[in-house]
Amino acid sequence: xxxxxxxxxxxxxxxxxxxxxxxxxxxxxxxxxxxxxxxxxxxxxxxxxxxxxxxxxxxxxxxxxxxxxxxxxxxxxxxxxxxxxxxxxxxxxxxxxxxxxxxxxxxxxxxxxxxxxxxxxxxxxxxxxxxxxxxxxxxxxxxxxxxxxxxxxxxxxxxxxxxxxxxxxxxxxxxxxxxxxxxxxxxxxxxxxxxxxxxxxxxxxxxxxxxxxxxxxxxxxxxxxxxxxxxxxxxxxxxxxxxxxxxxxxxxxxxxxxxxxxxxxxxxxxxxxxxxxxxxxxxxxxxxxxxxxxxxxxxxxxxxxxxxxxxxxxxxxxxxxxxxxxxxxxxxxxxxxxxxxx
Numbered sequence: 239x240x241x242x243x244x245x246x247x248x249x250x251x252x253x254x255x256x257x258x259x260x261x262x263x264x265x266x267x268x269x270x271x272x273x274x275x276x277x278x279x280x281x282x283x284x285x286x287x288x289x290x291x292x293x294x295x296x297x298x299x300x301x302x303x304x305x306x307x308x309x310x311x312x313x314x315x316x317x318x319x320x321x322x323x324x325x326x327x328x329x330x331x332x333x334x335x336x337x338x339x340x341x342x343x344x345x346x347x348x349x350x351x352x353x354x355x356x357x358x359x360x361x362x363x364x365x366x367x368x369x370x371x372x373x374x375x376x377x378x379x380x381x382x383x384x385x386x387x388x389x390x391x392x393x394x395x396x397x398x399x400x401x402x403x404x405x406x407x408x409x410x411x412x413x414x415x416x417x418x419x420x421x422x423x424x425x426x427x428x429x430x431x432x433x434x435x436x437x438x439x440x441x442x443x444x445x446x447x448x449x450x451x452x453x454x455x456x457x458x459x460x461x462x463x464x465x466x467x468x469x470x471x472x473x474x475x476x477x478x479x480x481x482x483x484x485x486x487x488x489x490x491x492x493x494x495x496x497x498x499x500x501x502x503x504x505x506x507x508x509x510x511x512x513x514x515x516x517x518x519x520x521x522x523x524x525x526x527x528x529x530x531x532x533x534x535x536x537x538x539x540x541x542x543x544x545x546x547x548x549x550x551x552x553x554x555x556x557x558x559x560x561x562x563x564x565x566x567x568x569x570x571x572x573x574x575x576x577x578x579x580x
Contacts, residue, residue, distance in 0.1 A: 288436050
């Protein structure tokens, strides 16, 4: 497909619709919350970080989703294939968290009930701080991390829906090199060297029912940083896909992708069995072998969320530059399928 590259300018017009749909490798569009035309109940804004290596990983979310806000922190042990997760939620936030209108600078913070989680970006240096007393089994959690961008490129997409005033502006910053520490109870974990992460920065107004597929990987192979963003299913992607491959300081735009999840005899998805990632033109051909299943969600009256995030290893290939092959060998990443009615 021919993909449209975004130009600089305002994200939304005077009616709250996208001025332009497409992709970029930087935040060329200016997002202003005050330009949104629909009810503040429908606005969704979040910053999500996943930082990890082959042994340990951390995921942190701060979100302001109109009628509720959320702060969530997850700890993963990839050697034992276990995880611990804790979340706080309050009703009727309606923008009170004051999340920044750009990921390029500013402070995203959640300070309630004795918990402090702060994301700061100053002079292209990202800082993550967390202090969560009695996080799990009366063990306190503290972390202090710095993230360094290893590539000038990121995945940026402006996606419309058919419904007026609905849009999604999203940036994924891959291959963030991490250093710092995490202390959980009496256990101190030094973060550095082989640890990389991704920022998922999103702002928008969604339709009520949605299903999305997303995969991210950020690591080193044969001395080169390698990462990707693969996904689909969210909004109208006629103008561009969100698929990109990052190798060192280079970025490669990819076409469509599909996640083939195996089915049992009754047609139920077997999420813990190997998935096949492929594109129509053959530029993506990956086998994903899940090892850890993170389930999440809620089901309360009009709100329903079914989240299945799988962590495991990828092997296969990408074809870039008219046929050049990039081989992938047992690299740890994640893939997810999420259904929301909210």
